[in-house]
Amino acid sequence: MTENRALANVRVLDLTRVLAGPLCGALLADLGAEVIKVEQPGSGDDARQFNPFVNGESSYFMNLNRSKKGVTLNLKTGKDIFLKMVETSDVVIENFKPGTMKKLGLDYEVLKELNPRIIYVAISGFGQHGPYSQLPGYDLIGQAMSGLMSVTGEADGEPLRAGGPVCDVMGGMTGVMGVLAALNHRQASGRGQMIDISLQDTLVTSMMTLNQHYLVDNRVPQRRGNSYESAAPADSFRACDGWFVITVGNDKLWRVLVDLMEMPELLQMPEFETNFKRVQNGKELKKHIEKWSATRKVADIVAALLAVKVPAAPILDVGQVCTDPHIAEARGMFVETDHPKAGPVRITNSALRLSETDAVVRSPAPTLGQHNQEVYGSVFGFTPEEILAWKDRQII
Numbered sequence: 001m002t003e004n005r006a007l008a009n010v011r012v013l014d015l016t017r018v019l020a021g022p023l024c025g026a027l028l029a030d031l032g033a034e035v036i037k038v039e040q041p042g043s044g045d046d047a048r049q050f051n052p053f054v055n056g057e058s059s060y061f062m063n064l065n066r067s068k069k070g071v072t073l074n075l076k077t078g079k080d081i082f083l084k085m086v087e088t089s090d091v092v093i094e095n096f097k098p099g100t101m102k103k104l105g106l107d108y109e110v111l112k113e114l115n116p117r118i119i120y121v122a123i124s125g126f127g128q129h130g131p132y133s134q135l136p137g138y139d140l141i142g143q144a145m146s147g148l149m150s151v152t153g154e155a156d157g158e159p160l161r162a163g164g165p166v167c168d169v170m171g172g173m174t175g176v177m178g179v180l181a182a183l184n185h186r187q188a189s190g191r192g193q194m195i196d197i198s199l200q201d202t203l204v205t206s207m208m209t210l211n212q213h214y215l216v217d218n219r220v221p222q223r224r225g226n227s228y229e230s231a232a233p234a235d236s237f238r239a240c241d242g243w244f245v246i247t248v249g250n251d252k253l254w255r256v257l258v259d260l261m262e263m264p265e266l267l268q269m270p271e272f273e274t275n276f277k278r279v280q281n282g283k284e285l286k287k288h289i290e291k292w293s294a295t296r297k298v299a300d301i302v303a304a305l306l307a308v309k310v311p312a313a314p315i316l317d318v319g320q321v322c323t324d325p326h327i328a329e330a331r332g333m334f335v336e337t338d339h340p341k342a343g344p345v346r347i348t349n350s351a352l353r354l355s356e357t358d359a360v361v362r363s364p365a366p367t368l369g370q371h372n373q374e375v376y377g378s379v380f381g382f383t384p385e386e387i388l389a390w391k392d393r394q395i396i
Contacts, residue, residue: 004357005360012036013036013086015075015093015094017095023064024171025037026068030360041072041395047060055341063365065366066362072372074394079106081395090183090192091121092119092120097124097136098122098129098133112194119182119186120195139161142167142203144161146207150222151207153223171197224282231247231248235286237290240295241298243298244293244298244313245313246305247312256308263288347361376390
C-alpha cells in the first residue's frame with residue numbers, strides 16, 4: 001500500500017507547532033508525502049508538553065505528527081541549511097506570527113526566488129494582512145471572533161466554545177486543500193504560490209448558513225441550544241437513560257414522527273403546522289416530544305425512529321465513539337503506532353478513504369531530532385562532518 005501513494009513525489013518542510021499546522025502536515029504525510037518536521041533544538045514543538053502522556057511522551061503530539069520524519073534546526077543560525085533544503089522541496093508550512101519569517105529572511109518572496117516551484121503555506125490566526133493580522137491566534141480566539149461562540153450554548157446561558165478544537169482542525173484541513181490545489185496548478189504552470197490561511201476565516205466559512213440571516217434579513221442569530229434556525233424538530237431530547245437527537249426537515253417526516261409518537265393532536269395545532277412555525281415554537285415543541293421520550297430508553301427510541309425513516313441518533317460520549325464497532329472497526333478511525341519511546345499507542349486516523357491511494361498512518365511521530373542523520377545526510381546530501389559540526393554549535 002505504501003508504494004501506491006497519492007503524494008509520493010511531494011516533499012514537505014513542516015515548521016509548524018501545536019495543532020492546525022501539524023495537522024496539515026500529518027494529513028499530507030498520510031497521503032504519502034515525505035513530510036519533514038523541523039523543530040527548535042532542545043525544546044521542539046510546544047505540543048510535546050501537552051497531556052496525555054505515555055512513558056513521558058505526549059500522545060497529543062504523537063497524533064498530530066504521525067507519518068513524519070523529525071529533525072532539529074535553529075532557523076536563525078541555520079538559515080543557510082534551511083535554504084538548501086528548500087531547493088529540493090515542494091511545500092513549506094509555517095504557522096508563525098505574520099512577519100516572523102520575513103524577519104528571518106525566509107519568507108515566500110525569498111524562497112520563491114530560490115525555488116520558483118515552492119508552495120508556501122502560512123497558517124495564522126487572522127491571516128497575513130488586515131487590521132487583526134498581528135493579533136495572537138488560537139483555537140478559542142478564532143471561535144470567539146468568528147461568531148461561533150455567540151450562537152453556541154443555551155438561549156439563556158453564556159457563550160460557549162465547541163467541545164473540540166474545530167478552528168484549528170478546519171485550519172489544518174483548509175491548508176491541505178490549498179496545497180492540493182496549488183500542486184495541481186503547478187503541474188500546468190510550473191510555478192508554486194503562497195497559501196494564506198486564517199483560522200478566523202475558516203470558521204466564518206463554517207458559519208455560512210447563519211451569516212445569511214444577517215446578510216439577507218439584518219437579523220443577528222442568537223444561541224438556541226441544539227436546535228436549528230431553519231428546521232424543526234432538529235434538536236437534542238432527553239430519554240430516561242440519556243440523550244438522543246432527531247432531525248426532521250420537512251412536513252412528511254413531521255407527520256411520520258407524530259404518528260410514531262401517537263400524538264395526532266400535534267397536527268391540529270396551528271403553531272406546528274409548517275416547518276417555519278415549528279422553528280418559531282421550538283421550545284414548546286420540545287416539551288411535547290419529551291413527554292413521549294422521557295419514559296423510554298435511548299436505544300429503543302432511536303431504533304423506532306430509524307425504522308420509520310426519521311433521522312435520529314444517540315449522543316455518544318468519547319469512550320463510546322472509541323469502542324463503537326462501526327467507527328473503530330469498520331471505518332478504522334483509530335490505529336495503533338509503535339513509538340520508539342512510548343511503545344504501542346492508539347491514535348485517531350485520517351477520515352480520508354481512497355480506493356486506489358488510501359490515506360495511511362505510515363510511522364509513529366518522531367522523537368526530537370530522531371532523523372537528523374538520515375534526513376540531512378541521505379535526503380539533502382550534507383556530509384557527516386557538517387552534521388557533527390552543527391550539533392556541536394547547537395544549530396541542530
